[in-house]
Amino acid sequence: MKPPVSVILIRENAEQLTGGGCCGTLDDDDPTVRGRGVFQHARKQQQELGLLHRTIREFFPTDGEEARVAVVTVDPRNQLYLIAKLLGDVLRYRPGLSAGLRTALQMFSLPAVVLNGRVISRRDRPLDPDTLCHQIRELLSERQRPSV
Amino acid sequence: MNAAAVALLAFAALLLAYFTYGRFIARRLYRLDPNRRTPAHELEDGVDYVPTRVPVLFGHHFASIAGLGPILGPAIAVIWGWLPAVLWVVIGCIFIGAVHDLGALTVSLRFKGRTIGDVCQDLMGPRARLLALLIIFFLLALAMGAFVNAISGLFVDFNPDAIIPSFGLMLVAMGVGISVYKLKVGLGPATAAGLVLFALLILCGVKWPVPTYQWLTSTETCQALETARDTKPAGDVPGFEKPYGAVAAMKHLEAIGNEAAAEDIERALPATKKRWIFALLAYAFLASVLPVWLLLQPRDYINSFQLYFALATLLVGLLIASAVGAPESQIDAAMFRPDVPLRPLEAGETLASVPKAPSWLPLLFVTIACGAVSGFHSLVSSGTTVRQLNRETDAMLIGYGAMLTEGALAILVIVACVAGLGSEAWESGAYASWSGIKGGGLQAQLSAVVHGGSNFLAMLGLPTKYGSALLAVTIVAFALTTLDTATRLLRFNVEAICRSVRLDFLANRYFGSLVAVVAIAFFGLVPAGRTLWILFGTTNQLLAGLTLLTISVFLYKLSRPIRYTIVPMVLMLAMSVWAMEVSLVGFWKNPDLSPFNKWSLTAVTLVVLAMSLWLIVEGLLSFARGRGGLDFGEEPEQVPAEELREIDSADLG
Numbered sequence: 001m002k003p004p005v006s007v008i009l010i011r012e013n014a015e016q017l018t019g020g021g022c023c024g025t026l027d028d029d030d031p032t033v034r035g036r037g038v039f040q041h042a043r044k045q046q047q048e049l050g051l052l053h054r055t056i057r058e059f060f061p062t063d064g065e066e067a068r069v070a071v072v073t074v075d076p077r078n079q080l081y082l083i084a085k086l087l088g089d090v091l092r093y094r095p096g097l098s099a100g101l102r103t104a105l106q107m108f109s110l111p112a113v114v115l116n117g118r119v120i121s122r123r124d125r126p127l128d129p130d131t132l133c134h135q136i137r138e139l140l141s142e143r144q145r146p147s148v
Numbered sequence: 149m150n151a152a153a154v155a156l157l158a159f160a161a162l163l164l165a166y167f168t169y170g171r172f173i174a175r176r177l178y179r180l181d182p183n184r185r186t187p188a189h190e191l192e193d194g195v196d197y198v199p200t201r202v203p204v205l206f207g208h209h210f211a212s213i214a215g216l217g218p219i220l221g222p223a224i225a226v227i228w229g230w231l232p233a234v235l236w237v238v239i240g241c242i243f244i245g246a247v248h249d250l251g252a253l254t255v256s257l258r259f260k261g262r263t264i265g266d267v268c269q270d271l272m273g274p275r276a277r278l279l280a281l282l283i284i285f286f287l288l289a290l291a292m293g294a295f296v297n298a299i300s301g302l303f304v305d306f307n308p309d310a311i312i313p314s315f316g317l318m319l320v321a322m323g324v325g326i327s328v329y330k331l332k333v334g335l336g337p338a339t340a341a342g343l344v345l346f347a348l349l350i351l352c353g354v355k356w357p358v359p360t361y362q363w364l365t366s367t368e369t370c371q372a373l374e375t376a377r378d379t380k381p382a383g384d385v386p387g388f389e390k391p392y393g394a395v396a397a398m399k400h401l402e403a404i405g406n407e408a409a410a411e412d413i414e415r416a417l418p419a420t421k422k423r424w425i426f427a428l429l430a431y432a433f434l435a436s437v438l439p440v441w442l443l444l445q446p447r448d449y450i451n452s453f454q455l456y457f458a459l460a461t462l463l464v465g466l467l468i469a470s471a472v473g474a475p476e477s478q479i480d481a482a483m484f485r486p487d488v489p490l491r492p493l494e495a496g497e498t499l500a501s502v503p504k505a506p507s508w509l510p511l512l513f514v515t516i517a518c519g520a521v522s523g524f525h526s527l528v529s530s531g532t533t534v535r536q537l538n539r540e541t542d543a544m545l546i547g548y549g550a551m552l553t554e555g556a557l558a559i560l561v562i563v564a565c566v567a568g569l570g571s572e573a574w575e576s577g578a579y580a581s582w583s584g585i586k587g588g589g590l591q592a593q594l595s596a597v598v599h600g601g602s603n604f605l606a607m608l609g610l611p612t613k614y615g616s617a618l619l620a621v622t623i624v625a626f627a628l629t630t631l632d633t634a635t636r637l638l639r640f641n642v643e644a645i646c647r648s649v650r651l652d653f654l655a656n657r658y659f660g661s662l663v664a665v666v667a668i669a670f671f672g673l674v675p676a677g678r679t680l681w682i683l684f685g686t687t688n689q690l691l692a693g694l695t696l697l698t699i700s701v702f703l704y705k706l707s708r709p710i711r712y713t714i715v716p717m718v719l720m721l722a723m724s725v726w727a728m729e730v731s732l733v734g735f736w737k738n739p740d741l742s743p744f745n746k747w748s749l750t751a752v753t754l755v756v757l758a759m760s761l762w763l764i765v766e767g768l769l770s771f772a773r774g775r776g777g778l779d780f781g782e783e784p785e786q787v788p789a790e791e792l793r794e795i796d797s798a799d800l801g
Contacts, residue, residue, distance in 0.1 A: 012445065013532050015532055016440070016448065016629075017212055017448040017451075017452065018211050018215075018447075018452050018626070018629065019216075019447070019448070019626045019629025019630050023215055023216065023217055023287070023288065023291040023292070023630045023633075023634060025212060025524070025527065025633060026444070026636060027527070029196070029263060030263060030527060031265045031266060031644070032640040032641055032643075036640070039440060041441050042441075042445070047195055049195075050193055050194035050195030052194070053195075054192075054194045057192070057194070072200070072204065073194065073198045073200065076449075077448045077452055078204065078208045078211065078452075079452055079453065079456075080207040080211075080456060081203050081204045081207040081208075084203075085204075105334075105336040106335045106336025106339070107334035107337060108335060108336075109335065110329075110332075123332045
């Protein structure tokens with residue numbers, strides 16, 4: 001079975017991650033923090049990538065038994081998972097040396113979109129849902145071609 | 149006793165509990181159902197509600213709950229022996245802490261991802277919400293008071309080498325923030341540059357320690373210290389080497405007969421620490437008004453690497469020490485030490501003839517708060533985590549499993565203190581008496597973790613001077629992040645409390661910030677480090693009690709057994725109230741406390757005690773309202789199998 005098309009959406013959650021723990025943590029949805037706009041920039045990124053997430057789920061629903069597109073949303077501060085996931089995708093989909101290095105070394109600005117181990121988002125330019133769907137469709141059609 | 153064996157046994161117990169008691173609680177009590185639609189599926193928007201695989205969520209959740217709490221508490225509590233500390237961490241984690249965390253997650257899950265504060269208000273009414281706000285106010289102020297107290301002491305007494313890297317790290321974090329968020333530099337290069345600069349800062353810190361106590365001593369003392377610098381230990385005379393901490397300086401000067409200089413330093417210490425406390429408060433005020441992207445969030449990137457690096461190296465160092473039979477692998481501390489002298493024994497004195505420190509019972513149960521059970525975890529569990537659960541059953545690894553992992557961190561800290569330090573710490577060092585070294589407060593215990601841990605790091609080839617600076621800076625970095633957060637939260641909290649009691653004209657940022665900083669300053673300046681920590685632990689257990697009460701009410705209304713949550717709640721409340729009584733007696737016996745401090749600490753304790761009673765009354769009223777009123781459907785709504793597979797497949801690559 002061919003692997004599904006892998007989409008990694010990398011953006012921060014609107015919250016503090018480390019250092020709070022047992023003694024307080026800032027979360028945009030905590031009742032005392034809510035509505036203060038403390039994490040405005042992160043919230044904006046969340047909404048931008050949320051649109052991409054919804055678009056993928058809408059246009060590429062699961063086809064019967066097989067998942068065709070696997071989308072995962074990761075907070076970049078969760079490096080324990082992110083490093084392993086990016087390396088795994090690069091090794092699995094082999095996007096080429098320079099693209100693979102760019103992905104593995106996280107040479108992308110936030111928010112980022114990684115499609116089959118290749119960074120497709122650009123600095124200062126939010127990715128258009130149509131462009132993303134188009135690229136996914138291309139990969140899916142390649143995937144459906146019989147391997148020689 | 150072999151330290152690695154103790155640690156591995158404790159880890160095995162935690163693991164076993166996960167597969168036995170944890171599963172029982174998840175299946176029979178909380179009835180987690182893999183087929184019920186989670187809020188992540190039901191409300192999926194890709195923004196807040198995103199079905200996420202377990203490995204992603206576990207890393208995120210663990211990084212959120214692990215802070216300075218599970219480090220400082222166990223480091224203090226081992227003074228009563230290593231066995232009670234290890235047992236409380238293991239038993240507390242399994243039967244209380246993890247049940248609490250998983251319960252908070254489950255309740256929030258059933259209420260479609262709403263926070264535990266909101267659910268608490270729904271289940272028990274607005275008074276319970278006000279109570280939670282008040283508990284959180286005291287919790288934050290006490291914890292931050294203890295932190296500024298400990299950090300200022302660490303800088304002065306033991307680790308002047310941590311000053312440059314700790315403050316330099318703020319500039320590095322700001323640089324990372326501007327690069328990532330404004331200049332849109334690649335995440336990898338920005339983080340790598342941050343970590344390289346952090347390593348360079350540690351090298352600078354080790355090379356140029358800043359013994360700030362010297363700024364307030366006489367010229368003669370400075371000259372004596374200059375002459376004594378870099379003296380190696382010889383016979384009974386301790387050395388005076390980098391990082392030139394005040395304790396080392398005084399010990400050396402006393403040993404060479406320069407009593408006047410040692411006394412001069414001792415006189416300068418309170419004023420030096422007080423200045424550091426004011427500097428830290430100024431930092432807290434400034435950091436809490438800066439935008440979070442500039443300092444708080446970029447520091448997350450560096451902090452998360454520090455956390456995992458410290459955890460991994462401590463564990464590997466311990467295992468290597470054990471494998472090669474190094475002295476650090478043997479536990480030097482007593483297994484159980486019920487009688488701890490209040491102060492160091494003078495020549496000719498016996499343990500029977502000196503006053504004793506407070507008893508381990510009940511103080512152990514509030515001293516180790518976060519490593520065994522932490523009320524604050526409920527706030528983390530019911531936030532982001534719950535909205536991203538792919539399956540209900542994933543909550544078990546995230547809620548129950550992450551708390552057990554935090555317990556494992558606390559065990560590592562205990563081992564670092566009881567084995568990594570060597571026997572000297574127990575005979576004449578930090579753990580020889582309740583007052584520690586030279587009457588030092590919490591910094592003596594922080595220093596114990598730093599030095600014990602650096603001995604484990606030495607097993608990996610990292611010289612102790614660098615290992616010590618690295619661990620000290622890691623601890624300080626976490627403390628400063630928490631200080632920044634807590635000041636901001638306190639401000640919000642004060643505003644919310646003002647609105648709750650209809651004093652809207654006081655609900656503004658200036659009044660809020662002022663109250664926040666004054667509250668932290670009050671606790672930070674009280675010369676009662678350990679007592680402060682115990683009060684913090686008590687308040688934290690109260691918050692855990694409130695959450696356990698919310699979970700119990702939730703279970704009661706669903707006609708499910710409540711003994712698994714109500715017994716821990718009663719235990720936590722009983723220990724908290726008992727610990728407060730012991731603390732009250734302690735204030736009045738403490739000769740270092742002024743009448744003002746005695747009265748004000750008594751007032752704070754009475755307020756916390758009143759909140760405990762309030763909590764008990766709220767609980768009784770909630771149960772009196774009877775069962776029923778909650779309906780989550782008999783037949784769980786099914787998540788399509790292919791939808792779950794799709795999320796699963798995201799992690800296969």
